[in-house]
Amino acid sequence: MSVHIGATQGQIAETILLPGDPLRAQYIAETFLEGAEKYNDVRGMYGFTGTYKGKRVSVQGTGMGIPSMSIYAHELMSQYGVKNLIRVGTCGAYQKDVKVRDIILAQAATTDSAINRHRFGNNIDFAPVANFQLLKNAYDVATERNMPVHVGNVFTSDTFYNDRGAELVPLLASYQVLAVEMEAAALYSLAAKFGVNALAIMTVSDHLVTGEETTSEERQTTFNQMIEVALDAALMK
Numbered sequence: 453m454s455v456h457i458g459a460t461q462g463q464i465a466e467t468i469l470l471p472g473d474p475l476r477a478q479y480i481a482e483t484f485l486e487g488a489e490k491y492n493d494v495r496g497m498y499g500f501t502g503t504y505k506g507k508r509v510s511v512q513g514t515g516m517g518i519p520s521m522s523i524y525a526h527e528l529m530s531q532y533g534v535k536n537l538i539r540v541g542t543c544g545a546y547q548k549d550v551k552v553r554d555i556i557l558a559q560a561a562t563t564d565s566a567i568n569r570h571r572f573g574n575n576i577d578f579a580p581v582a583n584f585q586l587l588k589n590a591y592d593v594a595t596e597r598n599m600p601v602h603v604g605n606v607f608t609s610d611t612f613y614n615d616r617g618a619e620l621v622p623l624l625a626s627y628q629v630l631a632v633e634m635e636a637a638a639l640y641s642l643a644a645k646f647g648v649n650a651l652a653i654m655t656v657s658d659h660l661v662t663g664e665e666t667t668s669e670e671r672q673t674t675f676n677q678m679i680e681v682a683l684d685a686a687l688m689k
């Protein structure tokens with residue numbers, strides 16, 4: 453057991469999906485995994501292990517934002533030997549050609565978080581990037597199935613409600629940032645630290661330019677394409 457995860461050694465698979473919402477973890481386990489068993493309910497942050505196409509896979513809720521996600525990712529990497537971590541989340545689109553329900557593969561993650569300044573000091577801007585093989589696999593799976601997919605930079609924000617949004621959204625959009633979410637930069641940085649593989653895949657739940665939205669029920673249950681991409685990409689390795 454680790455501080456925040458109640459699993460024993462061997463209960464968590466080397467490949468794991470990481471949704472922010474623990475109810476999405478339960479939905480993924482019930483919908484996509486065979487023989488899924490719950491290994492964690494500490495703080496209601498559910499984790500399950502089962503099989504997908506005959507291979508062991510886990511799914512763990514991480515909560516929202518860098519501090520919560522980093523606790524789970526750190527413990528999974530440092531204490532449970534997890535090697536392939538795929539965030540399956542939601543994001544808000546910044547570009548007009550990115551539509552609600554499209555899939556975003558985060559090639560890199562810009563952030564306003566100070567986590568890497570705390571690590572490296574103020575003179576180094578560490579560039580958090582996706583694992584190339586996972587990124588390529590996910591892109592290949594999505595395009596072979598004619599899914600609407602975009603690859604590029606995302607903005608990992610420390611705030612959901614940002615007082616400077618009216619200024620920041622057009623600025624970041626003008627630098628080709630595709631969308632905003634709240635965890636990818638930290639997941640990529642931790643994966644680099646521990647020498648493991650990470651990818652963040654997000655479905656667009658709302659649009660910061662057009663104002664289009666999905667409902668919270670849709671956010672929980674209608675992201676099946678993204679989950680299929682994540683599982684098939686992880687197991688191609």
Ligand SMILES: O=P(O)(O)O[C@H]1O[C@H](CO)[C@@H](O)[C@H]1O
Pocket residue numbers: 471472473515516517540541542543612633634635
């Ligand atoms: O849907 P999840 O994975 O939680 O991701 C996004 O949704 C939350 C904000 O509503 C943040 O965690 C953000 O990154």
Ligand SMILES: O=c1cc[nH]c(=O)[nH]1
Pocket residue numbers: 542543544545612632633634657658660
């Ligand atoms: O972090 C997020 C996630 C979805 N939509 C947003 O606007 N921000």
